[in-house]
Amino acid sequence: MHYLITGGCGFIGSHLAEALLAEGHEITIIDDLSTGRIANVQHLERDPRMHLLIGSVTDAELVHEAVKRVDRVFHLASAVGVKLIMERPVETIDTIVSGAQMVLSQANRYRKPVLLTSTSEVYGKSTSVPFDEDGDRLEGPTTKHRWAYACAKALDEFMAMAYWKSANLPVVVTRLFNTVGPRQTGQYGMVIPRFVQRAVAGDPIEVFGDGSQSRCFCHVRDVVRGLIGLMHCEQAYGQVVNLGSTEEIRIIDLAHRIVELADSQSPVRCVPYASVFGDGFEDMQRRVPSIAKAERLIGWRPEISLKETLQELITAYRDA
Ligand SMILES: NC(=O)c1ccc[n+]([C@@H]2O[C@H](COP(=O)([O-])OP(=O)(O)OC[C@H]3O[C@@H](n4cnc5c(N)ncnc54)[C@H](O)[C@@H]3O)[C@@H](O)[C@H]2O)c1
Numbered sequence: 001m002h003y004l005i006t007g008g009c010g011f012i013g014s015h016l017a018e019a020l021l022a023e024g025h026e027i028t029i030i031d032d033l034s035t036g037r038i039a040n041v042q043h044l045e046r047d048p049r050m051h052l053l054i055g056s057v058t059d060a061e062l063v064h065e066a067v068k069r070v071d072r073v074f075h076l077a078s079a080v081g082v083k084l085i086m087e088r089p090v091e092t093i094d095t096i097v098s099g100a101q102m103v104l105s106q107a108n109r110y111r112k113p114v115l116l117t118s119t120s121e122v123y124g125k126s127t128s129v130p131f132d133e134d135g136d137r138l139e140g141p142t143t144k145h146r147w148a149y150a151c152a153k154a155l156d157e158f159m160a161m162a163y164w165k166s167a168n169l170p171v172v173v174t175r176l177f178n179t180v181g182p183r184q185t186g187q188y189g190m191v192i193p194r195f196v197q198r199a200v201a202g203d204p205i206e207v208f209g210d211g212s213q214s215r216c217f218c219h220v221r222d223v224v225r226g227l228i229g230l231m232h233c234e235q236a237y238g239q240v241v242n243l244g245s246t247e248e249i250r251i252i253d254l255a256h257r258i259v260e261l262a263d264s265q266s267p268v269r270c271v272p273y274a275s276v277f278g279d280g281f282e283d284m285q286r287r288v289p290s291i292a293k294a295e296r297l298i299g300w301r302p303e304i305s306l307k308e309t310l311q312e313l314i315t316a317y318r319d320a
Contacts, residue, residue, distance in 0.1 A: 002026040004070040004112075006057045006103060007077030009036030011184040012117070012176070014044075015220045016074060016227060021047055023228075028066050032056040034095075035080060040183050057099035060106075067106040072231060073114045075103045078153070082121070083189030085149040086277055093152045100156035104163050104171070113170035115231045116160045120177040120244065120287050121150040130290040133175065133240045140282050147282075157240060164238040172236040174227060177244025177289050180309055181220030182316050192217060192313065195255055199264040200317040206271045211252025214286050218245035219304035229298035236297050244289035245302045261307070262314045 003020055007013040008029030013036065020027050026049040029041065033054060044050050055062045057077045067073060077099055079085060079092035100116065107114045123131045124139035124147065137154065140147045156173075163169040178191075186193035198205045226243040230236045249257070255268045273281040294300040 001072060002028065002070045004028050004030065004066050004073045006030045006073070006075045006099070007036060008052075009033060009038060009040050010076060010080070011036075011040070011181070012179055012220055012223060013074075013076045014040035014183060015181065015224045016076070017041055017044060017050065019224045019228060021049060025049070027051070028053060028070055030055060030057055030062060030066055031077065035084070035185075035188060057102055058095065060102060063102050063106045067103070067110055067112055070112065073103060073107050073112050074227065074231065075100060075114055075116045078117070079149075081188045081190065082146050082149055083277075086145055089145050089148065093148055096149075096152035097155055100159055104159055104169070108163055108167050108169045111169070113231065113237070114160070114172075115227060116156060116171065116173050117227070118153045118157050118173050118175045118240070119149070120175055120242070120289065122154045122157065122175060123284075123287070124150050125282065125284055127285070129286045130246065130288040131242065132290045133242055133293055144282060146277070161238065170234075170237040172230050172233070172238075173240040174230060175240060175242045175289075176223060177242065177287060178215050178217045179220050179223045180217045180313070182313065184220070191215070191251065191254070192258075192310070195258045196262070196310070196313045196317050199258045199262040199266045200314060202265055205255045205259065205266050205268045207252050207255050207268060208271060208273050208276055209283060210270055211255065212250055212285070213283055214248050214250045215254075216245040216248050216288055217306055217309065218243065218302050219309045222302040222304055226294055226298070226300045229300055230294070233298050239293070239297075241294050241297065242289040242291055243294055243300070244291065245306070246288060246291060247306050248286070248288050249306065258310060258314070261310050
């Protein structure tokens, strides 16, 4: 098969590209290199089955030409993470919403199945843990810009569902929870690369707030297996499916665990959210997925533990 991967030079996209090529498929990547890097796919560039198009998913001609040539579309291109959204508010909403609109409309024109990557952020401040795909979402006011990421991604989901309902376009929406692994950069606020980098360097580790907020981290190889499985599961069309780990850890404990595994002397300090994101920043206390649906549809469960993931990343940073 020939797959289009938008955002294929990014962290998750590059692992997906690697997996699809390893399965014998052909891939085309569209990426504007805003947060992705050529270096992420450089090791694949000599493969004649990989085609790289540098440009934006908001470029109608580029998306049209690519979608026409492929069999299926993985749409990952997006402004990612709350930090980026806070720093570049207009551009990021535009990329998320216009990009999905462009990809879905062109996919519909040529009747190509689409998998769209959304985020656990859409659950917002809901406390109904574990989060179930059909559960209510609880988002803050539009004056607090951090909620723009969640709302823009939720709008993409609505659009995908609308294409399924009104045009019968095969679409599956995956809500990814914190995903980690090699090639993820700490530059845009992602917690594990930031902590590991500092622990390996022996620098102080900064935990936002009091660190009692918890998250579940899933290895990117497990996530990619889920994305490929769902793309080929007809029962998943028209559905929203969580992909994430259920191994929950408080951020303060994560910091200490990384220090311990890296055999580091880094001190761990708590810093107020306001000093990083400005006044009025809101965070979610817990974010745990229900993965019953992914398990039922494709028999998916994460296989790589947090400890194994952290050890792999510590080694990778040491060797870099
Ligand atoms: N990493 C996570 O923990 C996580 C969690 C939830 C959801 N997601 C979702 O997964 C997807 C991939 O995220 P990632 O972690 O690999 O992030 P990433 O930033 O590494 O990848 C995103 C890629 O999209 C590209 N891109 C951005 N705007 C573009 C545009 N207008 N045109 C073309 N390319 C563009 C970037 O250059 C980058 O290569 C995103 O949709 C994100 O919302 C990721």
